[in-house]
Amino acid sequence: MSIEISEKKQDGTIILSVKGRVDSNTSPAFEQKIVELIKCGEARFVLNFEELDYISSAGLRVLLKAVKDLKKSNGTLHLCCIKDYIKEVFVMSGFDAFLPIHATVEDSLKAIP
Amino acid sequence: MLNNDLIARFEARMADLERMNEMIAAFGEARNLPLKTVFELTLVLEEIFTNIVKYGYPANSPEENRWVDLRLQATPDEISVTVEDGGIPFNPIEAPKPDITLPFEERSIGGLGVHFMLALMDEVTYERVLEKNRLTLRKRYPDGACPLPETLQ
Numbered sequence: 001m002s003i004e005i006s007e008k009k010q011d012g013t014i015i016l017s018v019k020g021r022v023d024s025n026t027s028p029a030f031e032q033k034i035v036e037l038i039k040c041g042e043a044r045f046v047l048n049f050e051e052l053d054y055i056s057s058a059g060l061r062v063l064l065k066a067v068k069d070l071k072k073s074n075g076t077l078h079l080c081c082i083k084d085y086i087k088e089v090f091v092m093s094g095f096d097a098f099l100p101i102h103a104t105v106e107d108s109l110k111a112i113p
Numbered sequence: 114m115l116n117n118d119l120i121a122r123f124e125a126r127m128a129d130l131e132r133m134n135e136m137i138a139a140f141g142e143a144r145n146l147p148l149k150t151v152f153e154l155t156l157v158l159e160e161i162f163t164n165i166v167k168y169g170y171p172a173n174s175p176e177e178n179r180w181v182d183l184r185l186q187a188t189p190d191e192i193s194v195t196v197e198d199g200g201i202p203f204n205p206i207e208a209p210k211p212d213i214t215l216p217f218e219e220r221s222i223g224g225l226g227v228h229f230m231l232a233l234m235d236e237v238t239y240e241r242v243l244e245k246n247r248l249t250l251r252k253r254y255p256d257g258a259c260p261l262p263e264t265l266q
Contacts, residue, residue: 023130024130024163056160057222058159058163064221068217085152089156089229094215
């Protein structure tokens with residue numbers, strides 16, 4: 001029951017691979033990572049959820065805050081490689097309206113201007 | 114079926130969420146429940162649990178008086194869940210609904226947990242019983258899934 005986040009940068013875009021669970025207990029670590037990167041001036045993000053097993057509204061709160069913060073710097077945040085049952089959380093919450101979801105990392109990078 | 118129920122009391126604080134998650138996972142695994150059902154159940158119960166921890170008890174209530182009781186029962190057709198707490202009377206079914214069509218600038222996270230519960234469960238009932246909040250949930254398995262081993266049916 002934990003979270004692991006790994007980070008790399010490709011063509012000016014930060015790719016964060018999130019492994020494990022984003023719930024009420026692990027979301028602070030997730031939030032801290034994204035907040036730090038935004039503070040450092042990063043504005044283009046792809047979150048690779050291939051190994052994400054679980055997300056609750058605590059995780060959605062972090063993403064909503066990130067999208068709001070990124071708007072100030074004309075930044076953008078895309079998601080990819082989401083398991084079907086987790087995608088349902090994004091659809092059910094309406095978050096898929098402002099968080100583009102792609103099938104692969106490459107598709108996400110192509111979609112980010 | 115009685116011997117197959119999960120009955121547990123948790124402390125109403127975030128540190129006990131992981132223990133609840135582990136018990137739900139073990140419950141699902143032992144009964145071979147569909148993964149999607151276990152995911153949805155875990156999600157809904159985290160949202161309920163978190164709401165109780167954050168808002169359920171008065172700020173001045175002593176820690177030892179803050180609890181959440183959980184009961185899970187799996188039948189061949191569905192899971193039924195009872196969650197009780199001894200906190201402030203609160204009927205989540207009547208709580209304000211989030212507008213999920215708003216642009217993100219106007220969105221907040223409030224109310225999403227209850228929204229998930231109502232969207233994912235087949236039946237949700239609230240009662241105030243003996244100074245306790247009691248939520249009763251029912252969730253049918255996806256079509257065709259009959260996950261329990263024969264000995265439990």
